[in-house]
Amino acid sequence: MEIFRRFSLSFDNYTRTHNPIHISFCQDFFKRIYENGYIFEREIDQLYCENCRRFLPDRFVLGTCPHCGYNYARGDQCEACGRVLDPLDLKNPVCAICGSTPVVKTTRHWFLDLPRLAEPIRNWLAQNQHMHERVKAFSLSWIEEGLRPRAVTRDNKWGIPAPFPGAEGKTIYVWFEAVLGYISATVELGISRGDPSLWERYWLDKQTRTVFFIGKDNIPFHTIILPALLLAHGDGYVLPWNVSATEYLTFEGQKFSKSKRIGVWLDxxxxxxxxxxxxxxxxxxxxxxxxxxxxxxxxxxxxxxxxxxxxxxxxxxxxxxxxxxxxxxxxxxxxxxxxxxxxxxxxxxxxxxxxxxxxxxxxxxxxxxxxxxxxxxxxxxxxxxxxxxxxxxxxxxxxxxxxxxxxxxxxxxxxxxxxxxxxxxxxxxxxxxxxxxxxxxxLGDIIIKPNTKIARPEPLFRKVSEKEVLQKSEGTHTG
Ligand SMILES: [Zn+2]
Ligand SMILES: [Zn+2]
CATH class of the missing domain: 1.10.730.10 (Isoleucyl-tRNA Synthetase; Domain 1)
Known part of the structure; x- marks a missing residue:
């Protein structure tokens, strides 16, 4: 937190999705979507690693992307082309934990009926005047390809317990609950300010403009999944006003990496x-x-x-x-x-x-x-x-x-x-x-009036030399 202050960054609420307010908010939210008929139950085939003796979470499966041929696509998404995937779509899948080839096994899961929401999402996207064309085109093409129902539950031990009847032991897929963290964070803020209905003024008021700052790999979760959940809930939540998705930033031509220490640390x-x-x-x-x-x-x-x-x-x-x-x-x-x-x-x-x-x-x-x-x-x-x-x-x-x-x-x-x-x-x-x-x-008027006294001027910035900066930056790595 100290580092935020030192960068003059401020925020109304800083939170994570591991708090009780978020967990109960998500459970209520999904219960409601279920009652509205947007969640259905289905037996599916899922990848199971016999060596690890577990169903594999999506991101624990690696394989070849069916869209672009990238060989190290994860089961949930291809990093190369950005498409959201289902692990069963991958060619030559392997278990990311042990490297062995998983088998297909039947399990029961709860699905979000995305096809039923495709039309309202398409209309909202088409009418959105603020979103960057690139973000819009990417999302619309995703809908054009045909939205499929997406499994909301997982056989994970960690995660938020799924609130659907008969879903004991299942949890909600992390991406489906993480996007609701935007709302639960405002619930938390209201509670901390002694104003528990604050969040309603943010999310249920048609004048609210919500702006999401993300990297381009997160586009579908903000332009398809989040709007789908908000629409399925049915209480008139405002849909994203703008999703500001940036392209990638590299560091001296390399991907930033915490583990490989590629980048500059804030301190x-x-x-x-x-x-x-x-x-x-x-x-x-x-x-x-x-x-x-x-x-x-x-x-x-x-x-x-x-x-x-x-x-x-x-x-x-x-x-x-x-x-x-x-x-x-x-x-x-x-x-x-x-x-x-x-x-x-x-x-x-x-x-x-x-x-x-x-x-x-x-x-x-x-x-x-x-x-x-x-x-x-x-x-x-x-x-x-x-x-x-x-x-x-x-x-x-x-x-x-x-x-x-x-x-x-x-x-x-x-x-x-x-x-x-x-x-x-x-x-x-x-x-x-x-x-x-x-x-x-x-800014349209006279900003500083004649006769205003100014202090002795001091330079606001200074020149830096290559030697000085490169010497001080020796602790940072370029891989
Ligand atoms: Zn791909
Ligand atoms: Zn394994």
């Missing part, structure tokens, strides 16, 4: 550079539309060019000029010319663009918009040259620095999204302290 990261540097770079390489790759070289050059040269230097130059030429007070503007007006208009343009992009959960593109604003503000400053005007036409220098300081103040708001520690530091430096939730609208 180690902070020994290398402060959290805002990481937050900025990670959003900049967020795999929003294609796979991306973390590279030390790229990290270093992004820190130096974006954070230090563009954002940091712009702010520092403006504040230093104000400090030196105007006694540390934002100057009174005189007549604004077209250049001044043009750059000021960019503030509202950037705000509106980010409004739109954030609605589509495109943080990376939003960050690019802020960077573009800064680059244009730097060009504006270079064009106006207030350091020269200051001697020849002090009124013009005042107008330029007044204008430039509005951009600085807008950054104190914009950067809150990406680099909150820096944004806070900047707000302290320029003496503005406002309620951030209300400040977004304020």
């Amino acid at each position: 180690e990261a902070l020994e290398i550079l402060p959290s805002d540097y990481w937050r900025y770079y990670l959003v900049k390489i967020r795999p929003e539309t294609s796979d991306t790759n973390f590279k030390w070289q790229d990290f270093i050059s992004t820190v130096n060019s974006d954070l230090n040269d563009d954002i940091g230097n712009y702010i520092h130059r403006v504040l230093t000029f104000i400090y030196q030429y105007f006694g540390g007070r934002v100057p009174e503007p005189h007549e604004l010319d077209d250049d001044d007006k043009r750059i000021l208009a960019k503030i509202t343009e950037t705000r509106d663009r980010i409004d739109e992009l954030m609605g589509e959960v495109r943080e990376r593109q939003s960050l690019i918009e802020v960077l573009t604003l800064v680059k244009e503000a730097n060009s504006y400053l270079n064009l106006k040259e207030p350091w020269k005007l200051q001697k020849t036409a002090p009124e013009k220098a005042a107008t330029t620095l007044y204008t430039a300081s509005q951009i600085v103040a807008s950054l104190a708001i914009f950067l809150e999204i990406f680099t909150p520690d820096t944004a806070r530091h900047l707000r302290n430096m320029i003496g503005i302290d406002f309620d951030l939730s209300g400040s977004w609208r304020q």
Whole structure:
């Protein structure tokens, strides 16, 4: 938990699905789906390992994917093509525990009647305006291929006991209950706040917008299984407003791995550079539309060019000029010319663009918009040259620095999204302290008033050398 705080990450509730609230919520939920007639019982063939003397959970079966031919597909899903599988679909299945070939045995299971829910899910997907086309197309193609009933129960010892009559000894398949954790987490939150009906306002109110942040391998569980469960329950739960599924991020070209220690650990990261540097770079390489790759070289050059040269230097130059030429007070503007007006208009343009992009959960593109604003503000400053005007036409220098300081103040708001520690530091430096939730609208007005006193400017970011970062990162591995 401490590490979250050190990265300035906050949340209303942090929970896992091993708590009693989740367990009883799931049991009630599935009981209801059963009563609504969406669960039926059927004898099925399942893979049984005679060597291990057990029915094999889906992910304990490995074999060849029937869709793409990948040889190490797991029984529940193929990592290569993303398809959700049934272990019996696999060609040449082997037991993942002992490597022997399992046999087919009959057992009894409880199924979710997905075919009956296909039409409402298809309609919801087709009408959803917010979801990325890629996510939508992937999910719709899954429905086109024909949804089959999916077994909700498993013969596992661990897991939530299935609440269906006659299902003693069976548990609910982990993926079917894990997605309900989104709801039970809000039940838990309400209880902890002494407001037990809180969750209903989140999940039963048509105005609620639920956004799910996942990797692309989890798409079907959020665009098919979760909506299916919510629809089958019948109480009018809101369906996902957006499922923001990213592509994959690799580390120096390799898959991140906890066991092989490929990656950077959060605590180690902070020994290398402060959290805002990481937050900025990670959003900049967020795999929003294609796979991306973390590279030390790229990290270093992004820190130096974006954070230090563009954002940091712009702010520092403006504040230093104000400090030196105007006694540390934002100057009174005189007549604004077209250049001044043009750059000021960019503030509202950037705000509106980010409004739109954030609605589509495109943080990376939003960050690019802020960077573009800064680059244009730097060009504006270079064009106006207030350091020269200051001697020849002090009124013009005042107008330029007044204008430039509005951009600085807008950054104190914009950067809150990406680099909150820096944004806070900047707000302290320029003496503005406002309620951030209300400040977004304020971006259209004068943000920092003439005569506002600023503190002695300090650089917000610093340049880093390759040597310094690579030395400090020696503890991290690239496999
Ligand atoms: Zn496959
Ligand atoms: Zn085995």
